[in-house]
Amino acid sequence: MEQGTVKSLTIAELLRHTRPRTGASSLISSPYAKTPSPQFSPPLPTPALSPSKILKSLNQPTLLTGTLYLPRGEDSPLKCNCFRFSDGSATVCCDILGFNPCMINKKVQILGWNFIPLKCNGGFLEIIRWGFLDSCSASSDTFSILSGCCIDKCDSRKARHFVCGVVESVSPVSVVPCRAGSSADTENLRGFLINILVCGCKLCNSKDLKLDMRNLNDEMGSHCYNKPEIVYFCGSASSWHPVFSRLIRRIVSLSGLKKRLVFVGEKVSQLMYVVVDNTLMYIPKLLLQCIPLGENDMRGDGELVSYTGTVTGTYMRGMIVELDNELLLLLTDQQLSVPHSVRVGAMVSVKNVHVVNPSYSWTKTLILGSCVKTSISVECFSSLEAGCYTMTCCESLLAKFIDSLVFVARLWVLLVIICFRRKFSGILSEKEILGSTNCHRKLFLADVHNCKVLPEERIGSDICNFIFTPFSLPNSAWDVHGISQA
Numbered sequence: 001m002e003q004g005t006v007k008s009l010t011i012a013e014l015l016r017h018t019r020p021r022t023g024a025s026s027l028i029s030s031p032y033a034k035t036p037s038p039q040f041s042p043p044l045p046t047p048a049l050s051p052s053k054i055l056k057s058l059n060q061p062t063l064l065t066g067t068l069y070l071p072r073g074e075d076s077p078l079k080c081n082c083f084r085f086s087d088g089s090a091t092v093c094c095d096i097l098g099f100n101p102c103m104i105n106k107k108v109q110i111l112g113w114n115f116i117p118l119k120c121n122g123g124f125l126e127i128i129r130w131g132f133l134d135s136c137s138a139s140s141d142t143f144s145i146l147s148g149c150c151i152d153k154c155d156s157r158k159a160r161h162f163v164c165g166v167v168e169s170v171s172p173v174s175v176v177p178c179r180a181g182s183s184a185d186t187e188n189l190r191g192f193l194i195n196i197l198v199c200g201c202k203l204c205n206s207k208d209l210k211l212d213m214r215n216l217n218d219e220m221g222s223h224c225y226n227k228p229e230i231v232y233f234c235g236s237a238s239s240w241h242p243v244f245s246r247l248i249r250r251i252v253s254l255s256g257l258k259k260r261l262v263f264v265g266e267k268v269s270q271l272m273y274v275v276v277d278n279t280l281m282y283i284p285k286l287l288l289q290c291i292p293l294g295e296n297d298m299r300g301d302g303e304l305v306s307y308t309g310t311v312t313g314t315y316m317r318g319m320i321v322e323l324d325n326e327l328l329l330l331l332t333d334q335q336l337s338v339p340h341s342v343r344v345g346a347m348v349s350v351k352n353v354h355v356v357n358p359s360y361s362w363t364k365t366l367i368l369g370s371c372v373k374t375s376i377s378v379e380c381f382s383s384l385e386a387g388c389y390t391m392t393c394c395e396s397l398l399a400k401f402i403d404s405l406v407f408v409a410r411l412w413v414l415l416v417i418i419c420f421r422r423k424f425s426g427i428l429s430e431k432e433i434l435g436s437t438n439c440h441r442k443l444f445l446a447d448v449h450n451c452k453v454l455p456e457e458r459i460g461s462d463i464c465n466f467i468f469t470p471f472s473l474p475n476s477a478w479d480v481h482g483i484s485q486a
Contacts, residue, residue, distance in 0.1 A: 006061040012089035014115045015122045020385045022055040023062040024112040024129070053385040055114055064110035064125075065133070068094070068103045070148050070239040081173055081241045081337045085110075085125050093118075094125040095341040095378060099246050101283060102140060104148045107133045114381055116340070116388045124340045124388050126381045145237050145279040161257040163273055165198035166225045169352050169373040170244045172335040191234030192241050193272075195373075196252070197225040230272040231257065237275040241337065245375045248351050253282040300357025300366060302407075307368060308349045308379060311342060316414050318389050329353070329368040332402050332410055338376055342389040345382030351375045358408045369407035 006025055014021065066087030071080070082093035096103070112128035140150035171193040178189040201223060231254060233240055257273040313322035321329040321342065329350060331338055342348055352373040357366055402413050 006063050009058075009062045009064055010089040011064070011066065011085070011087050011092055011123075011125075014125075015090055015092070015117075017115070018117060020055050020114070020116045021058060022114045022383070023058045025061050025063045025109075026111075055383055055385055064113060065107065066110070067105065067107050068096070070104060071242065072239060080121075080340075082124075082340065083242055085127070090122070092123050092125050093121060093340060094127055095339050095381075096127040096130065097378075097381065098130070099243075101143060101243055102132075102150055103130075104143070104150075104243075109133060114383075116343070118340070118388055118390070120390065126341050128381060141283050143281045143283070145233075145240065145275055145281060146277045148239070151280070161259055161273060162253070162255045163196055163198060163229055163231060163257060164251070164253040165196040165227075165229065166249060166251055167244060167247045168195045168197050168228070168249075170194050170241065170248065170375050171372045172333070172337055173238055173241050174335055189234050191232055191238045192244075194231050194233065194244055196229045196231060196254075198227045198229050199223045199225050200227055230270065232260075232262075232272050232274045234274065237279070245337075246377055247283070248375055251284060253284075255280045255282070300355055302354045302356055302369075304352050304373070305355050305368075306349070306351045307353065307355075308347065311344050311346050311348060311382070313344060314342075314389065316418060320411070320414055323348070323350075323368070327366050327368055328411060329370065330407055330410055330414075331370050332399075332414075333370050333372065333374075334399065334403070335372065336370055336374060338389050339378055340388040340390065341378040341381055342376060343382040343384070344386035345384040346378050347380040349377050349379050351377075354407065356407045358411065367407050367411055369410070 009023070064085075064087065066085050069084040069086065069091075071082055071084060080093060083096065084091050085094040086092075109131050110125075110127055111130060114126035114128065116124045116126070118124050142151050143149065144151050173190060173192045175188050175190050177186040233244075254273070254275070256276065256279040258276050259271065260274045261269060261271050263269045307323070307327070309323035309327065311321060311323060312325045314320070315322070318338065319330065319332050321331060323329055350368060350370075352371070352375060354369040354371060355366055356369055398417075402410055405413065
């Protein structure tokens with residue numbers, strides 16, 4: 001096909017389409033960067049995907065131009081913490097390959113894209129290739145947490161509290177009731193926690209936001225990132241969640257923090273840093289590679305690992321994701337944010353999941369169990385007409401029962417539910433099988449069966465290691481006490 005005139009397309013025009021589409025600014029194929037191979041031991045064979053339709057391409061070169069925004073918690077459901085892309089005609093959720101924080105609040109051109117219709121918010125845009133309209137847009141590496149914009153100058157001499165280290169894990173976005181000091185009034189506070197491993201050397205403990213990163217890069221082998229620090233992003237700062245999910249194992253610097261002592265109940269307390277309006281973030285350009293952290297041996301006893309593989313199937317409304325036809329990723333945590341781009345055919349990277357060997361006699365598989373430390377990102381979008389990942393929050397007794405189990409028992413319960421749905425389809429309603437949010441005291445078919453079948457030792461607390469107690473106690477109020485006024 002001959003290269004035609006590039007057409008400028010709008011989001012509103014895409015939303016009028018009822019079928020998934022893909023497009024690019026050029027119809028001449030160009031070599032893509034090689035995608036990473038699955039990182040697991042032992043090596044797995046290339047998965048054979050079930051036959052699906054390939055995304056249909058538009059018959060002429062197309063270009064999208066718009067602005068990328070951080071998610072706004074008050075305007076979106078809690079389960080959706082996607083970036084937003086808007087061109088003035090409409091706004092949709094999106095995911096980006098080769099993400100650069102400098103994109104935030106900047107106009108960009110989308111040179112290659114997939115568009116998947118979604119019932120909940122119209123559609124989802126997968127940005128494959130993109131470019132800045134202004135070549136100077138990518139020049140800054142310092143960002144204001146309040147505005148989300150790049151800044152050219154910063155005065156870090158007033159920054160009393162400063163953290164520089166490797167992002168180890170990011171918690172889900174959660175809403176917790178919080179009260180300050182002796183006040184009896186509580187308010188719902190939206191936020192997330194990040195666990196940063198810092199080095200105790202003099203260079204890393206400097207209060208200068210822009211450290212001499214050249215020296216840091218040259219002396220990387222002499223640094224030991226092993227001291228954990230917790231930073232809480234709350235209020236409007238919670239919109240930075242999708243950014244930090246992409247910064248795991250990368251070095252960041254945060255300046256202008258406040259120190260707070262947080263109490264949960266009467267006995268549990270934790271000293272942490274809290275992001276405020278004048279907090280600045282610095283991401284060194286010289287340190288783009290991931291910092292290696294200590295990896296656990298693959299024993300299948302619940303240790304935390306990272307894995308990269310191809311999605312070969314999704315089941316139980318997204319609670320089970322099959323990877324490479326071999327592994328089962330359990331996403332039963334109701335608070336976990338999973339990108340819509342986790343579709344059949346996509347290559348995903350899962351960080352901080354528990355690997356469990358269920359030792360089933362009837363099949364050989366490994367379970368990857370998610371927890372509040374788990375982060376999921378897409379390394380390569382699917383070219384298939386597979387639907388977007390969506391998982392609705394369920395408050396039924398059955399959902400609470402599943403969350404109380406260890407991973408092997410969770411998978412067993414989900415398999416039982418699948419069997420019940422097939423066996424009683426057309427005989428019993430969905431509510432009679434699974435229960436509903438309005439019936440908290442009545443056990444339904446799946447509840448009764450699982451309570452009878454599961455051995456007592458299987459029904460225990462989750463083996464997940466939480467970053468911090470409040471996320472395992474969502475109904476407890478936080479008492480926040482200021483340690484200093486930075």
